[in-house]
Structures are given as structure tokens and as C-alpha cells.
Amino acid sequence: MTTSEIKFNDEAQKKVQEILAQYPNDKSKSALLPLLHLAQAEFDGWLSPETMDYIASILNIQAIEVYEVATFYSMFNLKPVANYLIEICQTSSCWMCGAEDIVRYLEKKLNVAVGEPTQDGMFQIKTVECLGSCGTAPMFQIGDKYYENLTFEKIDAILEDLRKENKRSRYV
Amino acid sequence: MAKVTIDDITIVVPDGTTILHAARMIDEQHGTNIAPPTMCYYSKLKATGGYCRTCIVNVTQGSEKDPRPMPKPVASCRTTVMDGMVVKNNTSPELLEARAGVVEFLLLNHPLDCPVCDQAGECHLQDLSYENGKEGSRFEFPKREVEPDDLGDKIKLNMNRCILCYRCVKVCDQITDGRVHGVLYRGDHAEISTYIEKAIDNDFSGNVIDVCPVGALTDKTFRFKSRVWFTKPVDAHRNCAHEKCSGKVRLWFKGDDVLRVTARKDRWGEVEEFICNECRFDKKSKHDWEIEGPSIISHHSVINQNHYTLGKLQLGIKNQIKHLNGTKIDLGEGALNPNNIEK
């Protein structure tokens, strides 16, 4: 993707304006996290350097200020990812309730290791830390959706549904 | 004004003074050595300090009004004194143990490649570990490794040596017009970088080298040319056209050649006045400069192996000796070896 293609569409532009309206005029840097979320959703699920430079230009800040922030937070993907990033919680309660089995099952079923996308670019497994779903463990998150109290049968059904849906997942 | 007692020495300082500065004032007045070490704090820059935790001290009495001790060690660089405050630094064994812990943390992923590091001999981490650390390491895992990176053609970045003091970031924020490098990622993956390769291209960018306490940012024009203790530092100045540059520098000679140019540093290892890149990188002939005379270098620096000045310097050392309490320090036969000076 070249720089010229990095531009929010009209609908996203409207959202940008709504976001910027949330802060005093001289504090627009506060919009950085919401804009990065929006940009990640709009531009293929990850933040390329070009995308980040584009955000810097919108907020009129140095590019490094965007890189510093984007690399700090775990939700921003700095490399291209598959359509469905399966984020499996592995902390304490989830571990106690079988998170490692979920990881192993998915690795086997999708025939990939954690971190690798499937060949068709559909799925990618990522292990993450506590997602605040301890009472409904084990669980994973795909986009903004929580899948809880997982069993292998449930996982099979979820993957099948998503394959049919075949759309890039997003938080925003 | 506030009265504060640090390691049993009392001083009256203006309100708002930090514990660190009060301790430095005591050292300057009494020739003592009670100021806590600093790795990230930099008095010449705003909003530095608090990160490295080497300057922690115990506050055993908060103030005259509220004598309760502070529950945890505090960063002396970011804690202001209160009237009647009592602070323990070198006189608290627990504090020294805690500081040794901080030193160990700082060295955990440090490559200890001093033999090939240009900073060796003027490295604050070397001084810190010698004075405040313990022998050996208990860390038995592979150290973190990051590929060496360049910040343009004049500045070498070696992230493995970095202790994340943020000084270079603050320099670029405060004395250059636009920062291109910063601290990226987080936790033990945090690193100094430009993210996508970019040169730090600014008239004052070279100052990141001088403020770096370790060998993470070094001068490529001086790279591998000489160990610093084989060069002779000389203070010099020129009429620099750059309005923000004082033109007051330190030239590091080897024979008749100027191997490198740096800013002058005070006794706390801090730059006195920042200099421009032209002075630093482009004026490498002694004819570019008006020489003032040999630089005063702190007695404990190995740079003093090249002893060439006595007088004031030696007096300073004599003062320090009183506080060595008879411990012998093996510095060899040099005239400036404190052991060789009459007591």
C-alpha cells in the first residue's frame, strides 16, 4: 500500500471529527489512541508506518510521538495480521480452566503455531494477558467480541461461522 | 528556607530544593562525598529523573512538623526537602543494599562490553557499579540483544548498553526542534529507536552523546580512535555563529590531533553548556579554537592517569582523603594516587 492510499473515507472522517470534539482544542493529542484504533480498523487491521505518519499529520504531532504510543499498547498490530486474530487469555483463572488446552487445540486444528497466520490468511492465534473474563474462563477475543466458557465444540462452531462470514474482524 | 540533615550533616537550603541538590550543596561546601549517584537525573534539563532509582535515599524524619519517616525509599532527585527533614544515604546499610539491587538490575541486560566500548573510562555505569554494586552477577539467562543502529552518520546507537534514562529524549524535546527518536515498546522490550530508520538531523542533536550516561550513544567521528584515558582534555572556545551555542568546549587531544570535541562537564558529570553539531563534529583542528588550558577532571576518573595538572585538583583530592577512612585504593604509582599523597 502506498502513502497516497492512506486516507480515511468520508464515514471515518466524520468519526475523526467526532473524536476530536471530545477534547479542548489545544489538547487534540488526546485523540491519538481512538484514532489509532480507528486507523487499524480502516486500514487492514494493522498500523503501517505510513498509517502512523498519516495520524501524526492529522494531529499535527511528530511521527515519533505516534510510534512511541503505538508500540506501547498491546492492541495495536505493527505487522499485518490475519482476518481473525484469536486472542486467547492465558492468565491465572483462564490457565486454571484450560487456556493451554485451547491454545493447543487451536494450533492443531488450524495447523499453525501461535503467532503465525493460517495459509489462507483467515486466522491467527495470539496469546494475551487477562481480558477480564475470569469468571467465564476459558475464553478468547476476536475483534470486539468475547467468546467465553469455551469448549472444543464451541470453538469448532465459532471457526466455522467466521469462515463463512469471511470479513476482517475489528474492535471499533 | 529549610533545614535538612543528610548523613548527619546539616544544611539550610531554599524551599523547593530537592534532597539530591541539598546533598550536592553539602559536598560542594564540605568536600564530602554524600551526594547520591544519579543515572537519569540531569539538572540542565527539565523533568528528568525518577526512572533509574539509583539516587534513592531513606527519609527517617519527614519534617519538623511531621516527623514520621517515609515508608519507602524515595528518589532524592524528585523529592523536595521539608524543614527538619532527616535523610540517610551512605549511613544506612539497608539503603546501600537496596541501591546495590538497583545497580544489579541496571547491569542485568548490560553487555559489559567495556573493553570495546568508547565510553569506558568516562562511563557513569562503570562508576556506579564500582562504587555501589556488588561483585559478580546472579543473572544466568541470555541477555537481551538488539541490533546496533545508527542515528545518522555522526551518532552511533548501541541499544544493548542503554539503561533507558530518557536523557537523550529530553535533550531532543528541549533543545532541538523536533525529536525523531524516542522510547519504543514497553517493559523489558523498551528501546531507544527511530522506529523506521531515520537520522537525527538537527544542529544540536550531538548533545545526546554527552548526556548519555553509558555507551549507548557515541560519537562516530571518535569511534575506536583512542581510549579516553590516552587523550588529554583541554578547555577551549571559539566564536560560534550559532546563536544558541556558547562555543565553549572540551577538546580531547592525542599528541597534536583533536580526536573529539565535547561539551564541558561539571563535577557531577553534567554538561555545563550545550554545544552545536558544527563545533562538535566539524571543528577538529586546534587552529579552530582558542585554548584556555587543561580541563579539571575529577580525581576518581581514570582520565587522570594522564596527569598533567596539579594544584587545585590535588587539593580537592586531599579533602576527599579525609573521608576515605584509611581504606587503601590501589590506583598504582601515579602522583595523583591518593595513597601516595602525604596525609
Added chain:
Amino acid sequence: MNEKLLLKYDHIPGINTLAVYRQHNGYTSLEKALKTLKPDEVVEEVKKSGLRGRGGAGFPTGMKWSFLAKPEGVPRYLVCNADESEPGTFKDRYLMERIPHLLVEGMIIASYALGANASYIYVRGEYYYIIKILQKAIKEAYAAGLLGKNILGSGFDLDLYVQPGGGAYICGEETALLESLEGKRGNPRIKPPFPAVAGLWGRPTVVNNVETIAAVVPIIQDGGDAYAKIGVGKSTGTKLISASGHINKPGVYEIELGVPVEEFIYSEQYCGGIRNGKKLKAVVAGGSSVPILPTELILKTAKGEPRLMTYESLSDGGFATGTMLGSGGFIVMDEDTSIVKNLFTFARFYRHESCGQCSPCREGTAWMEKIIKKFIDGKANMADIDLLWDVQSKIEGKTICPLGEAAAWPVAAAIRHFRHEFEAYVRNPQSINEVKHYYRLNNLVEA
């Protein structure tokens, strides 16, 4: 006994909408506050209630509010900390998902009390679906004249915004949260100054947890005195407990502070006992950072008194034999759970979440994770137990923010109460594979 104040209507269908919320006393507290109380009187009610911060630290809310600096002509802010990320804690998520208007109403009342005309709810980014729920509720509130200019004709103006985080536990620390809200890395600030003086954009700011803000609604409804009558001693009111782990009925429970721990674990009203008829081994009572306690110490204090779900009772005995109520993240472990392996998940978590700003936390959390991994891999020796102890002690109290302690305490407590388990990992490494690390899911995967 056990009156519910926050989750009274959580199972009413449609309670997430303004219409249904209003049918169940919704926004009557706000009306009462705006029409009958001055801002200072609201603060006074909260002080009287004895409400303590529900995010983990337990600082008295009324006192925090009264610390807020009020310089002339400078805007001040209320920021809600909805960055719930402490492992074992999911109560705020439940509350916001089920009854978003309770938080919105609490935000309006609290903003009125503090004189804030713009307030923010900072929600962890992973809860994006919650952000959408809140945004919908806020939109409804605007449309009904409950937000915006001249709310309910009172002359009070408030704009309420939702801000997403980006995935960082550290942003639950209030100054890191403010940095993040300013569009920066979530590095905790060095204090002083405290947010009450210089917070968001350098202006006076109060940061309160979701549950704390929500509790303001019943406090105004019934009065601070009525609230203070619920609970025990200085632990007034109700508390949301997130119960998880090896229990029959995990979930969020609103308890009156003072319920005995034993009753909480075993009664059908709450956790319903240990799953699969197993025995209880240990509990982490207040979120991952508080000390783990073995069965005998979580059910009874060292003095032999029944331990209660209160700030004081849980911390009875200090860290030697006690723990903390913390955020109310109640993680229960059965007899088969490996304490060392669970500790490893905590250590990995804290290493992952350290901001990296100060050296003891940045380097120390990574080191601790590596040492604990050695035990699990069967490669540790006895000296590693002492090393681990020493490393945690060198982090605790030496860092900028409490994440250092949060990372050190669970390690210290695991060694303090379960040293024999570390020793077992050293003595018999070949038996590690036989140690039951965790439940086998659905019993479908062979060990």
C-alpha cells in the same frame, strides 16, 4: 441481610436502556442531587457513607474528593477508571455491560459534586464492546436532557465522553491513565504533584473506579448515613466480588462487606463450593497482586477468628498471615492446582505489563518470570528459591508506581506459604509432568 445496592436490577431485561432503567428508580438520585443538594453537600454525603475506593487501594472517596484543588477559572475533571485489568477482576465490566446507566448517573452526580463540566470514562481497549454500550447509554442520556447543557433545569452543564485504552494494565494506575488519556505512553507520573492538583492536562482531576462512581447513586438515594450502616466498621456498604477459578458458580456477586469468607466460598448463594467435589487449596482474595493465602489462613485469621470479606479482616495479620481485599478479584484454587505454575502466569503478566520506565520493575519482573520458569521446567535448584525471594524484595518499594509491589507481593506470598512446592519442583524434576497443572478441558486432551 445482603441488600443489593448496585446489582438490584441487573437481571431485568432491557435494564441497559434508559426507559427500563428509569422504571427502576433510574436517575432519581441525580434528580435529588441536582434539585435538593449543593455540590458540597453531595461530597458530604459521600464522606458520611464511608465509601472507599473500589479499584483496589481502598482510599476514602469523600476525602479524595475534598482534596481536589479548585483554583478560579481553571477547569477540573472527573475521570472514571474503567481500565479494569487486574487478573481475577471483571466486576466493572459486568456492571457496565448490564447497567451502563448506573455508571452514567454516578458520573453526572460526581461531576456535579466536583464541579467538573467535562468528564471521561477511560475504558480498557479490549472492552470495546462495552465502549459501544456506554456510548449508546450516553447518547440516550443526552437525548433525555440528562447530559449536556442545563441538566434537568439545574443550570449544571456536563459533557461525558468515553475514551478507549490501547491494551495496558498499567493504565489502571491513575497517573498512567491520565498520560494515556493525553495520548501518550502509559508511563506513571512521578508524584507529587498528585492528580487532585495537576491531573488531566495539568488541571485538577479526580480519578475514581467504576464501582466507586456507581456506589454514589445509592448513597445519594438513601443518604450517606444509611450506606454507612451497611457493612462492618470502616468497611461500609456493599462490594462487587469477581469470583473465578475452581468454584461451582463463578461470577460477580454483590456482597455486604462482612460476609465470612467461608460462607462466600461454600454457600449456594455465592460460589457454591469447590468444583468437582475437590478440596480448597488456596485463594487469591483481591486480584492477582494481593498475597495468596492457603486454606487455613483464608478461612480463619492466625488468631483463629473467622475471616470476613472486609478490608480489615482480610488484612488481619499483615502480610505474614493476611492479605488484602484489593479489587475484589477472588480467585479460588483447588487441591490439584500448582501454586508455582499459577505464580508463573502472574509473573508473566507483570513482566508483560511493566511499562519499563523504572529499572527495578523493568528488569526485575522479567528476571522473576525467568526464574519461576526454571522451576516449571524442572531446572531450578534450591538456591533459586532464595534468589527469587531476594529479587522480589529488591523490587518492592523501589519503583515509581505500585506495579512493583503488585509484581513482588504474589511472589513473596507464594514462597512464604508454599515454599514446599518450590522445593518439590527442585527435588523431583522428573515428576513434573505428573503434577496436575490445571484442569484438562472437557477431559478431551490427553495429558
